[in-house]
Amino acid sequence: MKIKYGIMGTARIIDRFVGAVRASEMGEVRALASRSLEKARERADGLGINTAYGSYEELVKDPDIDVIYVPTINHAHKENAMLALENGKHVLVEKPMTLSEKDTRELFDFARKKNLFIMEAQKSLFLPVTNEVKRILENDEIGKVHLFEYSISIPEVGFRWFYDKKSGGGALYGSGNYILAHAMNLTEEKLTSATGHATLSDEGVDLQCAFVLKSQGGVLIEGKITTMVQSDSILRIFGEKGKIEIHDFWKAREATVEIYGEPVRTISHPVEFEMVYEVDHVNECLVKGLHESPVMKSHYSIESAKITDDLWTEFLKAS
Ligand SMILES: NC(=O)c1ccc[n+]([C@@H]2O[C@H](COP(=O)([O-])OP(=O)(O)OC[C@H]3O[C@@H](n4cnc5c(N)ncnc54)[C@H](OP(=O)(O)O)[C@@H]3O)[C@@H](O)[C@H]2O)c1
Structure with a gap:
């Protein structure tokens, strides 16, 4: 079984994340999106990812993706993670999950309502x-x-x-x-x-x-x-x-x-x-049908x- 990842944005961190997904037992990177198609294509080619999208909206509508990784600029995390959840995708959001307790709670509440997995990326x-x-x-x-x-x-x-x-x-x-x-x-x-x-x-x-x-x-x-x-x-x-x-x-x-x-x-x-251990953990949670990590718990992010x-x-x- 493969857990298929889509990546939002062309951040510097994604090279290491792609390496980790490929080193993980079940992970596979299916697509990458940027707010500019040209940037997405260039990064995707460099990383050997087949599908590149010119918007985050197209990425979250790809039926061949299970989980969206959100390593965008910090203040965009909430909006980007919400977009993924609204479109039925599980989410791994880079730290800090959002810029306030209120927004962090809202993300977890919304994911629960949608029966989707969400976790803040805390590889340590x-x-x-x-x-x-x-x-x-x-x-x-x-x-x-x-x-x-x-x-x-x-x-x-x-x-x-x-x-x-x-x-x-x-x-x-x-x-x-x-x-x-x-x-x-x-x-x-x-x-x-x-x-x-x-x-x-x-x-x-x-x-x-x-x-x-x-x-x-x-x-x-x-x-x-x-x-x-x-x-x-x-x-x-x-x-x-x-x-x-x-x-x-x-x-x-x-x-x-x-x-x-x-x-x-x-x-x-x-x-x-x-990051491979974190990716293996997310994959395991998704295989088990969990909506929250038992290790990087929601209350850690909220607190x-x-x-x-x-x-x-x-x-x-x-x-
Ligand atoms: N866990 C870790 O080990 C680790 C390490 C480093 C960083 N991080 C986290 O990863 C995230 C990315 O960090 P980074 O330093 O790699 O970022 P970066 O290279 O500066 O890239 C940020 C990306 O955010 C996207 N973006 C979305 N909305 C934006 C906006 N309004 N303005 C500018 N960019 C926007 C851009 O993608 P497009 O232009 O392609 O859409 C851009 O490539 C941060 O949240 C950071 O805290 C985690």
């Missing part, structure tokens, strides 16, 4: 490294955990809409939900009482931000995202008996585990296209969006 939750770290935490190997330190550094943002707030640009919309979904998955707890600050550009985009959250069980979660300086991209998890470090945690192939007093051990899961809304209120209050 499906990585073997993430799963192994989660097992280590569950087995109490580093003792009771009290602190997560997330840091993301993207000093050279190479695209213009990052600097436009209305488009969903900025550090928090761009990478904040990597941290939020990852922390919710590892702690399996609701995150509460977000507080934070940002450095805003003249146009009101957060060029960097820092925030602190608490999980219901009392774990402190610190998040830092900067596009202004070269910092680290790493997650450090501290427990009473040891620590775990994961560089580039959202696409990690490796992590180190240090139980204090013992040699450091490395977890290693090399892979070419790290992330709410925290993002709350943090933006804080950023603006302090500016």
